[in-house]
Amino acid sequence: MLDTNQLYFHRWWPLVGGIAAATVSVAVGTWWWYRAPPAGKAVESKTFDIKETTLKAPSEWVPVAKVSSIFIYPVKSTHAVSVQEAICTPHGLKSGSIRDRVxxxxxxxxxxxxxxxxxxxxxxxxxxxxxxxxxxxxxxxxxxxxxxxxxxxxxxxxxxxxxxxxxxxxxxxxxxxxxxxxxxxxxxxxxxxxxxxHYRNQSTRKWEESEAFPLLKASDNSFYADMTAGMLLSEGSVEDLNSRLKSNLSGISVGKGVTPLHFRPNILVSECEPYAEDQWKWMRIGEVIMRQTGPCSR
Incomplete structure (x- = not known):
């Protein structure tokens, strides 16, 4: 399960759960990430294959943040439901009868x-x-x-x-x-x-492999979510965005600014630098392992 106590992860990118029916919970623990080789250095290698290099889960992890909130959106495009823990499935988060974007x-x-x-x-x-x-x-x-x-x-x-x-x-x-x-x-x-x-328990959607999303596999599918099984965002990134809006729009009211829910994350994390999650290729919360597949278009 997803438990916000133990977090070992990546940022506001669509995510794919590596372990079905594992649980994640909110703000309870530390989250970790695997520090991959610098992208530029790896790409310079003629034999470098990003999929072969990054599709295998690492064995060593570094604590990077804590889970602060977990959200599920039963009806796509409508209000979020905040939960304390959720089961991470290949098609999205689940908590009790609630499933994400069904x-x-x-x-x-x-x-x-x-x-x-x-x-x-x-x-x-x-x-x-x-x-x-x-x-x-x-x-x-x-x-x-x-x-x-x-x-x-x-x-x-x-x-x-x-x-x-x-x-x-x-x-x-x-x-x-x-x-x-x-x-x-x-x-x-x-x-x-x-x-x-979406009455079926399995998704029939299939992704075509492309250079645009080299880490996305054909089996990475969801129910009605735009892309994959989940999306992670850090509080620090949202706070930094709001500070930039205020400084760049001087004299223009921005109201209460942007909230994390504007980006509709499934997992919100704290205690990390703004945009740190952009660098996380693999994430782990407890025993739940997730892989980054691409950036959130929002």
């Missing part, structure tokens, strides 16, 4: 709709208890969805998310009407909103 918002054409398109989506909160999904939003009556009934109705929709076609079970008209009334999609030319459910 629900996704789509439009009437079955295309994924993000919080960037409809910012009000981030105000939608969700809670999972067994086979029941609870949805709430400001000014709206809470909605209860029986997932067993959704599975029995078996209304499978093939959705378009970025460049992928992914199946999901439609949660039904009641959910569609509720979310459409709240998020006002007509303001951006969308007729209606729907939520689909």
């Amino acid at each position: 629900f996704m918002v789509i439009d009437e054409n079955h295309k994924f709709v993000s919080g960037k398109v409809l910012p009000k989506l981030v105000l939608v909160s969700s809670k999972l208890e067994g086979d029941t999904l609870y949805l709430s939003a400001p000014g709206q009556e809470s909605l209860i969805v029986n997932l067993k009934e959704v599975e029995q109705e078996n209304n499978i929709i093939t959705c378009r998310m970025r460049a992928d076609d992914i199946d999901g079970l439609d949660l039904g008209n009641k959910v569609s009407e509720w979310l459409t009334a709240f998020a006002c999609p007509s303001e951006v030319g969308i007729e209606s909103l729907h939520i689909v459910y």
Whole structure:
């Protein structure tokens, strides 16, 4: 499990868990990283193969930070759920009945709709208890969805998310009407909103290996997350960003600035230098080993 007591990791990059069903917890421990050879020096070698060099987990670790928070986003693009511990699976974090990004918002054409398109989506909160999904939003009556009934109705929709076609079970008209009334999609030319459910325990998505993400393997997949199973961010990086915003936007109000949740991390760490996580190729929290696959596009 992920336990924020013991942390041995990397920064705000998409991550891949190396051990299925291990637990991670919040702010309880030290996190460690493996110090890889300097990138420039290694690349100069004609025989250097980044995948052969970095896809094997190291045996020696250095403590670098502590886990301060763990977040799961049951419904992609909506409000985060803060948890004290989570199981790290190949497809994302899990805590009790809550799994990361197993629900996704789509439009009437079955295309994924993000919080960037409809910012009000981030105000939608969700809670999972067994086979029941609870949805709430400001000014709206809470909605209860029986997932067993959704599975029995078996209304499978093939959705378009970025460049992928992914199946999901439609949660039904009641959910569609509720979310459409709240998020006002007509303001951006969308007729209606729907939520689909990734009912399978395995992801069918496959990544194509590319030079852009040399550490990404075909088997590194998630449910409805943009890329891989998780993303890690340090508090120091966010604090440094806010200080830069204030100094570079002198005379312009930046309000409360940027919060870690603007970057939607799964794991937030503290007690490290800003952007230190950019250098972590391998991370470990307790017995959970994770591999960096690439930077967060946010």
